[in-house]
Amino acid sequence: MAQVMMKNLNKKYDEVHAVKDVNLHIRDKEFMVLVGPSGCGKSTTLRMVAGLEEITAGEIMIGDRVVNDLPPKDRDIAMVFQNYALYPHMTVYDNMAFGLKMRKFPKLEIQKRVQEAAEILGIQELLRRKPRQLSGGQRQRVAVGRAIVRHPQVFLFDEPLSNLDAKLRVQMRVELKRLHERLETTAIYVTHDQVEAMTLGDRVVVMKDGWIQQVGEPLELYGKPANKFVAGFIGSPAMNFLDVKVADANGALWAEAHGLRVKVPPAHTSRLMPYKGQQVTLGVRPEDLQLASGSDPSEYVFDAVVDVVEPLGSEILLDLRAANSTIVARVEPTVRVKVHEKTRLAMTPDRAHFFDVNTELAI
Amino acid sequence: MRAATTTRRRDIQLAYLLLAPTLLLLLTVLAYPVGWEVWTSLTDLSPLKDGPPAFVGLANYRAFLADPEFWRAAAVTVVYAAVTSVAKLALGTGFALLLARPFRGRALVFLAVFLPWAYPASVSVIGWYWTLSPPIPTAYSVLMGNIKYAVDSAFGGGAWAFVSVTLFNIWRGSSFIGVFLLAGINAIPPQLFECAVLESKSPWRRFWLVTVPLLKPFFALAVFLSLAMAFADLANVWMLTGGRIVFPVIGTHAYWLAIRGGQFGAASALSLMLVPFFLVVLLVCFRIFDPPEGTGA
């Protein structure tokens, strides 16, 4: 049980600056997810915590020890890898016992712990098999089992679910969450999948190009993205972005673009005042767009042409053209529209986001 | 920014520790001898001569360049290397293509093909000697004797020996190249071949357009190894000609000078004159084929 602190953490390879000034405080027992597109530095950060990559500059603390110069084996951590990294020449039992054997645990204690972990994960029958006789899901469980028998201070997960098929991934996700609640061990989890990040994380770190973009609880990232990147990365389908001009008319602010004119919601008015007459980016999530009905206030309605209709059963995704760009709306499954049909969309006013065009920060 | 961390230092230490035995051994039995040889080639060192060896500069080299015997040996060496390499490559590719597809008894055929290489050369060479130049009146020695006589009189003395050494080298080397190329073919994803079958009907075109380009790095290394071995060949020639200089290549020439004649200085110079051959071959092979790193075999 321990907290993990990163102070001004940097990683430079010969030409690439992979991790830039990362400051992060992961609390004891917290499940922290690092998410971002490939090459954003999330895996490198994790590997520095593990001791598999040297730290170019900065400091990492696990518990109250600075671990910069500790080899991986002395950091009291356990790691689950994307390709599981099971030792092919050992049985499942030996795989799970390896870490304990290396630490010279008594034989009985090893047996007890391996049995215990196997029960938790439901792999008792597999203990005598070799890794190549296991399915993907079983390997995944063994890899997790190998981590938990050690009772480490911190669990590290490097995209552990990426090699599983979609259905199994959802199932393992739930199991990992349950496991974490049961074991109450600090965990750092790296993924490129924002759904995994949202569902698993107590808090989520969004990274891009080596920088931390935002740290927060999942709903905080979703509701109040700090910048355009986070807004576009979290949520699926991604948030729609429209380039609009802020105009002043009739005592209110309006966001205008080609064929589009919507009122700036009152909550944003004061903050958008300085941008009067300038370009900003308007962000609207697909689920905050609906086909307009008579009861919608007309100042939040605009014209659009249907391009593609994607019925998903529980909902319909509409690809539309509006204001010279493509936008996506997520609408009720009962809606009936045809391709090329002209239609009117209404947006939920208090869910609109505005971003500075240059800094891309939320306004 | 701090300098190398402790972890990094430990890694570097471990690396040198692991390399130490290899480097030590290679330095003593390789680097030192090569250095010694370069120095010796500039002297007239000979165990038969009393007193310290005298420094003679490039005299040994100059003597060889002026010696028609040397040029004959050099020419023979080049022809020998070229002929055997081409034949070995062609036959080896044939082996590899035949064995690329699974069929019943492939393991046995594989073993049969590999046997000439795995067999001690000095021993199998006797089998060939016995086959090609039976020195006593056995079953068909008269026939072989007639062929030998015909070949020798048509192309000059030693021609038959040249033919037999060449045949032996091809026989022994093509099996190795075959196995080597087979490894290369196995490393190519089979989808590429299947795709090619859809693209072109002619197997010949498929071979040149798909197989050859994909195997390029393997060909490069095979050609190099084959040429290098032929240039440096001493054992095969020496054994197959019974240690008589009927057919001098540079290797046997040096052996005679050093071990039989005791002229270490001259022999060293002669051996070193092989080096330019190697460098040229190495450069050409790697220029043309550009093999990737890590295909050492």
Added chain:
Amino acid sequence: MLIERTWKKWVYFYIPLTVFVVGTLFPFYWMLITAIRPDAELYRSWRAATNTPFWTLQPTLEHFRDLMAKTTFPQWLWNTFFIAVASTAISLFCGLLAGYALARLRFPMAGTLGTSIFVTYLVPPTLLFIPLANIIRTFQLGDTPWALILTYPTFLIPFCTWLLMGYFKTIPRELEECARIDGATRFGAMLRIVFPIAVPGILSAGIFAFTLSWNEFIYALVFLSSPEKKTVPVGVVSELIRGDIYFWGQLMAGALLGSIPVALVYSFFVEYYVTGLTGSVKG
């Protein structure tokens, strides 16, 4: 796979295959026939009416018996075996450690060292036997097995190092990283995880090294002189050919017996050998 007509299969496959196999195996058959042919038949005039060049009617083991009893052949076998095993062991040991360092560790000059080790493989014995003969004389190792055990690694180590390096590169890094997190040092992870997984590669490097040292000729010819110290390849050639007199039967018997160990090694490990080779090249 395309359906091919039968005659095509014969022309393009079976006939060339048969030609190849017969071509490669004929000299061995010839050796075998000579080895079991009685002397009377061996040295008979080719005009004799009962001449049977391609087979024999009275097979005999007399040459094998003579070889074992009248020559030091058993001693040569033992010498060769001892030298081959010892030099293979040394080379594998060095090759494993060096191959691992080159494949996995980052250190200054890694590339240069890797290339120079590879280049040493290309330095032919023809270049080296003269200075090595001088060194061996200086250390008074001449005419002892150590002369060969210490010189064979010059061509075995580079080969083993490169083959194993290629093999190590095919082993996922994560396995080692996981072991290091699990509590092993780098060295420990190498011993407990990487080496056991690399067994096919190690075996094929070992087989290769064993064959090369078993077959080696030049160094053995130059560095050994007493008949009872010789190795099989040199002994057979130098002791069973006296001037122009060839003891054909015994020569062939020795040739066959002397290569049985190598043939055995190959037939047992041919699978490993091929996987080792392909594995390394893929890397």
